[in-house]
Every structure is written in C-alpha cells, then in structure tokens.
Amino acid sequence: RAIEEELREALVKDELALFYQPIVDSRRGAIVAMEALVRWRHPERGIISPGVFIPVAEQTGLIVEIGAWVLRRACEDAVAWPRHVRVAVNLAPKQFHQADLIDTIATALDDSGLDPDRLELEITESTLISNTDDIQAKLAKIDALGARLSLDDFETGYSSLSYLNRFPVKKVKIDQAFSRQAIESPKTQAIISAISALAKDLNLDLVAEGVETQAQLGFMASKNIFLIQGYLYSKPRPIEELAPLLECWS
Numbered sequence: 001r002a003i004e005e006e007l008r009e010a011l012v013k014d015e016l017a018l019f020y021q022p023i024v025d026s027r028r029g030a031i032v033a034m035e036a037l038v039r040w041r042h043p044e045r046g047i048i049s050p051g052v053f054i055p056v057a058e059q060t061g062l063i064v065e066i067g068a069w070v071l072r073r074a075c076e077d078a079v080a081w082p083r084h085v086r087v088a089v090n091l092a093p094k095q096f097h098q099a100d101l102i103d104t105i106a107t108a109l110d111d112s113g114l115d116p117d118r119l120e121l122e123i124t125e126s127t128l129i130s131n132t133d134d135i136q137a138k139l140a141k142i143d144a145l146g147a148r149l150s151l152d153d154f155e156t157g158y159s160s161l162s163y164l165n166r167f168p169v170k171k172v173k174i175d176q177a178f179s180r181q182a183i184e185s186p187k188t189q190a191i192i193s194a195i196s197a198l199a200k201d202l203n204l205d206l207v208a209e210g211v212e213t214q215a216q217l218g219f220m221a222s223k224n225i226f227l228i229q230g231y232l233y234s235k236p237r238p239i240e241e242l243a244p245l246l247e248c249w250s
C-alpha cells in the first residue's frame, strides 16, 4: 500500500506521537525550551522517523493536517510544563501556502490556553527565500500573535544574518553540521565566530544544534553560544520521560 494512504490513516488512528528534545542554557544548566519532533508509531514497522514521512507529507499536502495536529498537541503538552520552558514547533514551507495557517496557530494557542510567548515556530531558509508579500504578511501576523519565530538549520547558504533583519525572527539555530566540525575545522570555527558576533549585534538568540561532546560545548561557550541542543544533554524523548529532565534542569 502506498505510504501516503497509510499516513492518512495514521492520523485518524492516532499513530503519530510527539517526542521532545530539550534546549538547555549551558550556563545555568536549565531547560529553556523543548523542540517537538513528530514520530510515527507504526503498528508493524515500529517507530518511523519524520525524515522518512515528512517529505511524503509535504509532497502530498498531508503536512497541513499533520502540522495542525502537531501544533495543537505541542501547545496542549507545553501548558503543563514550568512557565519558563517554551515549546518549539517546526513549520514546513508548504504550511505557509495554506490560507488558514494563522488561524491554525491562533486556535491551537486559544484552545490550549498557552501563552503565545511560549510558542516558538521554527522555519527554514526555504520559507524566507520565496519572500513573497504573502509570506511576509504571515510572518508579521505570527509576530503580532506574540509567538516567536526561529530560523532552523541555519547554514549561511542563501542568506546572511543581516538579511534576517527583514523578518521578525528572534532566534537562529546553527545547523548540526557546524557543531560536528567545530573542533577539527578552523574554517568552521571562523564561521561560527562570525555568526556569533552578528547574532549579538542583531540581538538574536543563538542555538547550537547537534552538540554531542563536552569539547563542542566548550567551543560554543568560548564563542558566547550558551543555548545548546544535542545528544550531550538529551536525545528527543517521549512525553512520559520528560518529567525527570524538567526536574533535573530547571
């Protein structure tokens, strides 16, 4: 059977689940946010990664329904956490083509009662690059709702940080590839330095993703990057396993 059809049923049968990965302020050892990462608990094939089914969902348009479900569930989950812990939700570029994206976000916030300031929406450069009036307007509306925009997977590819000035983005997440090469590659170190300096000048929060070792953490700290997401602190975990993390790092 086509994966598309199975995925459509998975939504109805409630087979999707959210895992959460902490983003930690390494200075205080405190969790500042949790990123929601969707999983498919397939009855026969076990847990399927979003790397496999999100692209299918994007191609088929199912991402709109899955995205709405993720938003709603993430807001409902986050209401129970300590107030200083935000929740981060990934938005696919396709979701910005949806006329009622803003309604979907506003409804998830209203129905859950989550303070909009506690919702971070992670977008990628490909959403910003199309830079149409429509996308600009939607980003402005998200900002006006009080939710916070983050730029995910930042790689200095198409854009530069100064280009971000044009958008109401509050946070930038440096791509995992940079953390991976931070110790060995002087070129990568120079790029991370430059990103850090610019983020400071532009008053953007900066997160290093994919930090797996103490050496990488130390390097980031030496560049004034203290918001850390990666296996060093925690892999993404199901909601039942979050309580001890929140207790230990708060």
Ligand code: G
Binding pocket: 036, 037, 038, 049, 050, 051, 054, 067, 070, 090, 091, 092, 236
């Ligand atoms: O959790 P994992 O590393 O397997 O995630 C793989 C990719 O799937 C990541 O790029 C992540 O951003 C994406 N992803 C995870 N959950 C969601 C989601 O709810 N919506 C969208 N659009 N992408 C997601």
Ligand code: G
Binding pocket: 021, 037, 090, 152, 153, 176, 209, 210, 211, 212, 229, 230, 231, 232, 236
């Ligand atoms: O594209 P996005 O940044 O949303 O992807 C996040 C994904 O990256 C998560 O689903 C998670 O599984 C993966 N990830 C998070 N931390 C690490 C890490 O330290 N190492 C590796 N290899 N992958 C990570």
Ligand code: MN
Binding pocket: 035, 090, 122, 152
């Ligand atoms: Mn992300």
Ligand code: NA
Binding pocket: 152, 153, 154, 173, 175, 176, 209
């Ligand atoms: Na990322």
